[in-house]
Amino acid sequence: MPRTYILNYLALLFLTALTTAVSFLDMGPFNTVAAIGIAGAKALLIAFFFMHLVDSPALVRVVAIGALIWFSILMSLTLGDYVTRGWLPIPGK
Amino acid sequence: MVDWLTRNIPFPPQASSVAGHVDAAYLYLVITTVSLAVLLAVLVITFAIRYHRRSRYEIPPQIQGNNLIEFGWTGATFGLFLTMFLFGAKVYFDLQVPPANAIEMYATGKQWMWKVQHPGGQREINELHVPVGQAVRLTMTSQDVIHSFFVPAFRVKQDVVPGRYSTLWFTATKPGTYHLFCAEYCGAKHSGMVGYVYAMEPAEYDRWLTSGAAEGSLSSQGEKLYQQYGCSTCHDLEGKGPGPSFRGVYRSQVRLDNGSTVFADESYLRESILQSDAKVVLGFKSIMPIFRGQLQEDQVLALIEYIKALENSRPNVESPSAGSTAGSETGAR
């Protein structure tokens, strides 16, 4: 088991270095996508191995996925309002 | 008695073009919901009486449920609700999109009063004179907290949020005096922030316009500010200064330095006046000072009215000393 932890740790360090390096390249909107993607990958690594989500009972995984779904509800519907503002050429609509 | 009745019939007068549509949607909703409620009440009461427990020991036949009925009334209710949604949405779009030929007025909400500015320069506190039969478009903002411009007789309401513009439009159809309320809680005298909207016959409205002691039209007041705050030094109307010219900018597509284009409505003009480095026009440098905090909301409205008036008229005053731009190099067009 400790072996997997150390491997996981090294992978996390590598991803940290990667995201820092990638941020110096100018990729337009993909900078944000890359930053969030790599951070998401690191989060999954921590959750699966350090937090034993891999071998946890189904209920624990449901709780984890549920939390992500609810956070995405808050994010998507709120951003939905801000993205669609200004589509009507009338101030404040 | 009749007077008491008409005064106390709990229904707002229908005094705007859209009031009829809103009341029609309201009536549709009242009819469907009341009939559903009555149906349920009748069922519940008849079941309670008809199947009243006769003896403490009877056990009625156990009915578990019937999937067909369940899907039936699920689908039926959702279908009925969708018709309500469509009706409501249609009326909503009538309420949101102002006609092109509307008179443009400006309203500013301030803790506990409404300040209205007419294009002709008239200023009113807690009062609004509008002609009947002519669309009126209000571009509104707030100087402090959130207020809400609400005229029950016109069935219109729009929150005024500090830091940005909101739009509200109506066409008065019946002359009369109607309530104006603030419908978003805004502090101690929230219930005192009320006024009246006077819908008048067009002839009477014109007489009111001329009688008011206005010190020149709103755009002329804007032009005075335009000179006073030195806008003309950089924003020369012929485009010779370091700043972009404003002729024909209102309601045009403006290309920005970050490559995107933006529709130049009042919100864009306001943001560019107060926070000039937020959206810099292509080909110009962001050297304009920040006017946020120096200009009051109604001054910004006057400036915007002046810029909008530039669109279709030659600048009525030759800017004598506009040529000697203050030492800055000529901006690349």
Add this chain to the structure above:
Amino acid sequence: MSAAAVHSPPNYLRAEQGIKSWLLTTDHKRIAWLYIAAITAFFFVGGFAAMLMRLELLTPQGDLVASDTYNKLFSMHGIIMVWFFLIPSIPTTLGNFLIPFMIGAKDLAFPKLNLASWYIFMLGGIVTLWAMLAGGVDTGWTFYTPFSSLYSTTNVIWAATGILISGFSSILTGLNFIVTVHTMRAPGMTWFRLPLFVWSHYTTSLILVLATPVLAITLALVAVERIFGVGFFDPKLGGDPVLFQHLFWFYSHPAVYIMILPGMGVVSELVATFSRRAVFGYTFVAFASVAIGVLGFLVWGHHMFVAGQSVYSALVFSVLSYAVAVPSAIKVFNWTATMFRGSVSWDTPMLYAIGFIGLFTGGGLTGLFLAALGVDVHVTETYFVVAHFHYIMVGGTVMAYLGGIHYWWPKMTGKMYPEGLARLSALIVFIGFNLTFFPQYLVGYWGMPRRYHVYPPEFQVLNVMSSAGASILGIGYLMPLFYLIWAAKYGRAATANPWPATGLEWKTPSPPSTHNFEETPIVLHDAYDFEALRPIIEEEHSHR
């Protein structure tokens, strides 16, 4: 039954005595009593503020209290009623008492956490009450910025802290219920044999856990804005006050489902027992609860149709708001269908349940007016909205709470409530309620805005009717307070299953022992199997 009575352990009320046994108990039944005492006190504090407001509104002028005092009154009424009565009302009292019984467990998963939740709730309540007494807060229970963050000069931070603390109590109670229902059901108690009361509380707990943290961070950001002087919703920094409303209503709309779902759970039990029939379409009603819980998170934008959100976002929220109305309609249809060819008794709990169905339907249907975009522009922020949510919360949750208290009173105290007096008070509550809040629909559509203590004279007639109704309603609420306390002392002793009703809680003596069940029950029947109760019903017959 009688053989076990000889050496059965003393019931949970007599097992220990003294104030310490109450303040340090980890018995979910006693903690339920602690909550009942607390929220009854808060209910009458909030109710007192409501009475003062109704007195003020008797006249168009502001002649009873000054305007800022009135603002503090409606803020206090809102804050105390929402966070210190309605949200805890059924889950922490009836839920705490009954969920372990209904799933066949000895106690909740985390008993000590349950007591900690009560203390945190009381701490939040004391901080909020202190904020009220030390000058009050005048932002309304909605705390809209920039008024709450930059312009209000009252104890906004203290009130927000009190609410934030009580929010933790909600989260911990929700967490306790979720883990209990998942992990501690008795053998044979499958998900679809759970009473609908447990289904609705399970969904309420999901909402409690997933929504309350967003309220915590939103109120914290208001406090940050007041302390730092600058904030995320502050136009000076380019912030958007409407974003506060997004975050606030993301919590506050699911919060109204936190308030109504437990009431629906109680009504499902009452209708089943007093029609002596399994609830019609059990699985549909159960999944309707879950659907309300889930869809409830998608609809908050309908509070902000005129607040300045984009037109397309308003359209999306309007459609979703109609979708969330469907499960509520299903529940009402199924309750009505349960009574069809049942054996309907008119005991007080059933009167409250029928009252709930009537008034909740009235409240729910007027919600459709508010979800219709065009109509909402006119009626939002007027007394139409005030009437709508009072029909749901007072007509719904409070009626269900009273119905539930009467229904489980014999189990909780071992004494029956006085039937005649209880029916009378139910009738008074029903009449007083309708006289108070129906005129507000009319004055609302007529155009009277919310939170006004000075209003145009033409609205006075309807306001006088509403104030008259409020006094009747006040009497209707005081009566149960007296006769239930009287009944707890001098009421007729209750048998283990007086109605008789299905459910594991009715298999224990009234009042039950501290460890609920001598040995964990094995569940063999469905939730509302009245055939299985035939021997008990017959036995009732032979005793008479």
Add this chain to the structure above:
Amino acid sequence: MSTSSPLALRFQFATEEQQRWVASVGMWVFLATEVMMFGGLFTTYAVYHMYYGHAFATGSNMMEISLGAINTAVLLTSSLTMALAVFASRVNSKMAIVFVIATMVFGALFLGIKFYEYYSHWEEGQVPGFNFRYSGPEAMHVELFFLFYFVMTGLHAVHMLVGMGLLTTLLVRLRIGTVGPGYDTPVDITGLYWHFVDIVWVFLFPLFYLVGRHMK
């Protein structure tokens, strides 16, 4: 189950195995509430990042990226030692104590670097509201960015302090034996909490240190 375990089976649980499983479900539900709380802040950040991307890039470029990267590595290391502590606590308490201490050292190092950064921001007048002297372009939106920085990393730091407190109690209980090979649930729970706080930092790092770095 070794007799040394002080835990009498809590009366409301049927089996020992159920009790351990219940604790981790309860902890994960608590972490769900933390996700929603931080979620409110991330949503607010996302909205303003969309509107004021340029100012956020300016603000991010004013951050010390090397310190940010080092801090991330430090926190990841503390996650490693925490995971090893959880593993060790099932086998022998001595090793568990070593790893818990290591986790606390790295945690303290992280907080040290963080407060040093705060101090340097105060020195350069970048603390919104109290002492904000930046007057470049879009100063008010940059001030908004720094407000996000202080509120979100501040809330994260508070969670770190709570974590350090939990680790201290863990250390004491491991030493006096109430927690050990027989009863390791508290270590497992504290580990879940610590790893969650690390995940929050994993997302905070790019949001504050890596925005528009290429614009330098």
